[in-house]
Amino acid sequence: MHLVEYGILAQGLGKQFHDFWAVREVNLRVPYGEVLALLGPNGAGKTTTLRMLTAVLPPTRGRAWVAGYSIRHQPQRARAAVGVLTEQHGLYKRMTAEEYLRFFGRLYGLEEPHLSHQVEKWLRFFGLWEHRERRLGAYSKGMRQKLALARALLHEPQVLLLDEPTSAMDPASAHRVRTAIRELRSVDRAVVVCTHNLTEAEHLADRIAILHHGRIVAVGTPAELKARLGPPEYEVILGRPLHGALPRLPGQVKVTHIGTDRFRFRWIHDAGEELNPLLLSELLAQGWPVRALAPVPRTLEQVYLEVVGHEQA
């Protein structure tokens, strides 16, 4: 285990409130340069996990290091190395955007002229420079979210923890924020994004972890997670209705679904994909007009529902 390789390293992290375990056991490794999406239903423990990683909540058990600092023993150093976008924006409505960023910049130890440079950089990055003199009470939801992101990034943190970064945003603003997060990916920064938006997770994340009942129940790249659904499924669309009678198929084919003019199947061994041309010629030989043979697309939603459903069962 090399702490320097990982922005976040958590081992058996758990948090108990009174009699309730909000997080039971979280084991995470997020190397620098990676974006990890943390998915899970409401109450799965995502926010509590983020709060522990921000050293705001002390864990009941387990240990974790953020940017190499122990959240138990060096909480202030850990907090200094993390940029966090909290569920609530937490903006002071009587301040202007510039005052707000300057206040947090100083709290994170930035000094002039670097502070002014950073404030301008991130206000421009999020398109808020023209509105820097406006009171935050007059900002729209999207602008507030962007400013909160600017606050999280102001001190160029090594670890970025984002809780629902695009929640309550219109599609255009959400797109802008997603683009920004993609641009923020760098070799010396680890990013964790908590979201309910599966498409967002798939587009943003290198790896996805699914949290359920306080435990990480699945983790991997989107492709690895989709592979959990079993061998790929294919769909054959025929030129005429089946009328309940399937064509004669090779023994290695397992039919999974039959429609009016189509059927779905899986090969019962892994290398079955290579046999698709054989199946095609067999069908044509039997006189079936084949209009298409294509893999059935798999979504992250299927994976998510299967993982969460399986856990619930």
Added chain:
Amino acid sequence: MSRPEVRGTRFHSRGKIRRVARHRRRRWAAVREWLRPVLLIARREVQDQRRDWRILTPLLGLTLFFPLLANFTARRMVAYMEQFDAVLIAERLYPFLLLVVGFFPISISLVVALESFAGERERGTIEPLLAAPLSDAQLYVGKLLAVLVLPLAGSYLGLLSYAVTMMWRAEWRPDPLLIFVIWLLSTVQALVMVSGAVVVSTQATSVRGANLLASAIIIPVALLLQWESMLIFWRRFEILWTVVAGLTVVSVLLVRVGLAHFNREGLLGRDLDLLDLNWAWRTYWHAVTGGARHPVEWYRGPVRETLHALRKPIALAAGLAIAAFLLGAIWVARYPWPSLSLDPEQLAALREHGMQSMAGWGPLTDLHSWRGWLGLWWHNLRAMLLLAFLGLFSFGVAGLLYLMVPFAILGGGMVLAERILGLGPGWYLLGFVLPHGSVEIPAILIFGGAVLRLGASLAAPARGQTLGAFWLRALGEWTRVMVGVVVPLLAIAAVLEAYVSPQVAQWVLWRLVQGG
């Protein structure tokens, strides 16, 4: 080798002076580094208050308008009283109004302090602040400073404008020390109110909840103001210095309580102001029983453990009791007392007189019946419960100090017995103290230790518990000692006091009369 340098009466080498200076610079730099975020938080909060008309308007009104009104009232009152040659009464109004003028802007600080944490939590601004690289103490002290600055500035401005205009218009020439002590009073009153309100704010789940809990601050401060007013009207200004000292200690303790119970988890996690009596009872009862299943297990386990944990507070109570005993003796010994030689008739008269004076005192009409010892027991128990209540609101101090009064009386009694009756200390203790005191004094000391611990526990770190849970547990442990040890010991002492002590006392006095 560096040349020695004369500094005062000591010699220091230049190297040592440089080392000390370097060390001081480093310490000062560390202090400044610690204070930097504290001042940042305070400055931001003050800036926010300056932009909030709901805070600024009453503050300006109380600072600018009220001193003028007070000035006008004072002068009108003096003019009115002059008709009756009672100017003296009206003139006492001058310093009283100075106190009021200083206090009014401070009352705003309570409102601001009450919402310092609860308000941020409600507005959702607390989490980014908690996630910033600040220690709990930096965040807490920053908030505390922030709520003090504007109201204190208003208070000082009000005091200044009232004092100056009164000196100018009414030709008031107060003692500068009086102005100084009222200025100090305003400052420490603000500190007490703010530190108390910030404790409330950290523990409340909403601003509404904090406002409801604020009566715990408002009522004692209102009573205190009335007392201070009386002191001013009686011209007992010297007692105001004691009030300043007492309030300073309370404010320091309140800050300590706030820091000890500052809980990031609670600030983020608590959502409901739900009164859960079931949970409260379960927590309390578990603290009382300590999980024991029957009385023997209870005495062997939890009660013994608590007594063990009380060693230091009991030792402190014992030390204080000895000091009180000696102080009582020394104080009584300062005065001349007539000596008296008792004869059998006088002794009988003394006994009769004693019984008659007891006869007017409720349950003690018949000392030698069950009602007698029960009356003694109930009297002692009632006094202890009252002291526990006092101790709870003074971090244990008031309870323990009042508990020392009987020991001072015993010390004084010892000197009196020696001076008046010629009864030696040994006979005095044997005849009047030890028969029931051998049981009652340990009970009092254990009780004193338990009260001190109960009161002081409020200022101890809560280690992740809520203030409510922590307090219920402390109260449970106190009950454990009371029910398991103090109450039974007091009952035994009462029986001894009713049946044995009078006999022993009579025997000692009889022996004295006989010239033994």
